[in-house]
Amino acid sequence: MQAIDRVLAARSKDRATAAQYIPRLFDDFTELHGDRRYADDQAILAGIARLNGTPVTVVAIEKGEDTKSKVARNFGSAHPEGYRKAIRQFLLAEKFGRPVITLIDTAGAFCGLGAEERGQGQAIAESLMTLSALQTPVLAVLTGEGGSGGALALALADRVWMLENAVYSVISPEGCASILWKDASRTQEAAESLKLTASDLLDMRVIERVIAESNTLDATCETLKAAMVDEISALRALPLNELMSDRYARFRCMGGVLP
Amino acid sequence: MLNKWLFRKPGNTLEAERADDRPAPRAPDKLFTACPSCKSAVLSTDLEKNMNCCPHCDRHFAWSARKRIQALFDEGSFVETDAELTSDNYINFPDYDRKLLDARRKSGEHEAVLCGTATIDGHKTAVFAMEGAFMMGSMGSVVGEKITRLFEKALHEGLPVIGFTVSGGARMQEGILSLMQMAKTSAAVKKHSDAGLLYICVLCDPTTGGVTASFAMQSDIALAEPRALICFAGPRVIEQTIRQKLPEGFQSAEFLMEKGFIDRIVSRADMREELRVLLMLHQKEGVHAGD
Numbered sequence: 001m002q003a004i005d006r007v008l009a010a011r012s013k014d015r016a017t018a019a020q021y022i023p024r025l026f027d028d029f030t031e032l033h034g035d036r037r038y039a040d041d042q043a044i045l046a047g048i049a050r051l052n053g054t055p056v057t058v059v060a061i062e063k064g065e066d067t068k069s070k071v072a073r074n075f076g077s078a079h080p081e082g083y084r085k086a087i088r089q090f091l092l093a094e095k096f097g098r099p100v101i102t103l104i105d106t107a108g109a110f111c112g113l114g115a116e117e118r119g120q121g122q123a124i125a126e127s128l129m130t131l132s133a134l135q136t137p138v139l140a141v142l143t144g145e146g147g148s149g150g151a152l153a154l155a156l157a158d159r160v161w162m163l164e165n166a167v168y169s170v171i172s173p174e175g176c177a178s179i180l181w182k183d184a185s186r187t188q189e190a191a192e193s194l195k196l197t198a199s200d201l202l203d204m205r206v207i208e209r210v211i212a213e214s215n216t217l218d219a220t221c222e223t224l225k226a227a228m229v230d231e232i233s234a235l236r237a238l239p240l241n242e243l244m245s246d247r248y249a250r251f252r253c254m255g256g257v258l259p
Numbered sequence: 260m261l262n263k264w265l266f267r268k269p270g271n272t273l274e275a276e277r278a279d280d281r282p283a284p285r286a287p288d289k290l291f292t293a294c295p296s297c298k299s300a301v302l303s304t305d306l307e308k309n310m311n312c313c314p315h316c317d318r319h320f321a322w323s324a325r326k327r328i329q330a331l332f333d334e335g336s337f338v339e340t341d342a343e344l345t346s347d348n349y350i351n352f353p354d355y356d357r358k359l360l361d362a363r364r365k366s367g368e369h370e371a372v373l374c375g376t377a378t379i380d381g382h383k384t385a386v387f388a389m390e391g392a393f394m395m396g397s398m399g400s401v402v403g404e405k406i407t408r409l410f411e412k413a414l415h416e417g418l419p420v421i422g423f424t425v426s427g428g429a430r431m432q433e434g435i436l437s438l439m440q441m442a443k444t445s446a447a448v449k450k451h452s453d454a455g456l457l458y459i460c461v462l463c464d465p466t467t468g469g470v471t472a473s474f475a476m477q478s479d480i481a482l483a484e485p486r487a488l489i490c491f492a493g494p495r496v497i498e499q500t501i502r503q504k505l506p507e508g509f510q511s512a513e514f515l516m517e518k519g520f521i522d523r524i525v526s527r528a529d530m531r532e533e534l535r536v537l538l539m540l541h542q543k544e545g546v547h548a549g550d
């Protein structure tokens with residue numbers, strides 16, 4: 001499979017959304033709404049659940065399943081209030097000592113008048129700062145599209161995983177081709193050049209693990225859940241200061257420059 | 260030698276429409292620069308003497324990082340750090356090597372940010388200034404690394420940080436590694452902040468994308484230059500999304516202040532005094548400059 005095929009698979013209308021993953025991975029998911037500042041951004045689906053018995057905070061980006069819910073979810077592109085909703089859940093998780101699990105699938109943070117007016121950049125920046133020092137384990141799983149800052153805002157984590165056909169990139173291949181080369185026909189080349197597939201990112205050590213996708217969603221979720229259970233219990237066993245310094249070091253060493 | 264190129268007027272810009280904002284380097288325009296705001300012809304030497312602001316209408320033109328630091332901080336006080344760090348083509352991105360060479364030649368700098376320490380009226384601070392003439396001030400691994408090292412150094416030495424952002428966002432040519440710099444710098448800013456240290460960010464024209472969504476918007480005090488474009492998504496991207504023209508002044512510094520995202524708008528002429536007072540107001544009691 002070429003990079004562009006992964007991009008298309010990640011965006012496929014048949015691809016499962018967070019609303020389908022959550023009941024297969026967690027029990028007793030209790031959704032919690034709103035950012036307490038402006039609105040309840042439905043592009044972010046958040047709440048508390050049990051992972052194999054352990055209470056966890058779940059923050060997911062939901063694209064919507066049918067036309068009506070896709071519109072309500074803004075096709076999985078969050079506004080600033082969505083990131084502020086996530087931040088509120090992160091802080092509650094820290095307060096109550098719950099690990100955080102994020103499920104990420106977004107073309108990117110929404111680009112529009114309201115989003116700019118209400119500080120899209122500031123909201124993402126605050127989410128990054130919050131996660132960087134959040135005193136509880138954080139595990140991020142990219143399930144579909146990992147669109148730039150809008151995805152990263154939920155992925156400053158102790159472990160970052162990708163499903164086999166997920167992609168994660170600083171810009172969409174279309175955007176890259178049109179901005180850099182002014183040539184939309186070079187999208188395929190851009191997809192290749194950006195190194196955005198799960199195996200590319202594993203090679204670059206930007207992620208720790210690729211989750212194989214099975215023929216059925218149930219089977220994929222079974223694999224993912226088993227891995228999550230092990231990882232969360234390993235992360236919880238770490239002393240907090242070690243967890244925090246490891247998280248700092250995880251991102252500190254990225255970028256090809258030796259300190 | 261670097262100096263030969265140092266004060267060349269930047270040739271590359273964020274967007275073609277902004278190109279006329281900058282003094283044109285071509286021969287016929289060398290002596291005079293047409294101000295796009297008030298339409299007056301300004302002697303280029305007068306413009307330079309006036310911190311690259313129009314003497315008639317105070318329009319702020321692009322300003323090189325090195326000149327900015329030299330003009331705003333005590334003379335000779337700037338001690339540059341990590342000046343030697345240069346980018347590699349980490350992911351073998353087409354044409355990136357050539358673009359890096361062009362950017363070095365055009366800007367006279369090794370990368371899109373200068374970092375170091377300097378003083379204002381004797382008050383020592385860590386400082387970074389982004390260079391718009393280097394690939395539009397885009398953030399790749401070296402920019403992220405230099406900013407991170409600066410915040411770590413400031414944390415270690417108990418120094419405030421003053422930053423000037425000028426950026427087209429994350430640098431596409433380094434792929435995901437550019438995106439990761441947003442996480443890396445954010446974590447460093449947070450550590451510095453949690454130690455009770457001051458960070459003042461001055462948002463300059465333009466500050467966009469991944470830089471806006473990380474260290475540009477994480478300061479304790481956010482200043483901006485008049486009329487600077489400050490945004491996450493650029494005006495063109497939004498116009499394409501919503502299929503209509505944006506209102507005049509949307510995403511300007513003045514607009515952001517109205518919406519609550521900026522503390523103060525400060526002209527270049529007043530910037531040094533503004534920073535001096537802010538640094539002084541954050542001095543711990545009993546500690547004086549030079550102690």
Ligand SMILES: [Zn+2]
Pocket residue numbers: 294295296297298299313314315316317318
């Ligand atoms: Zn003028």
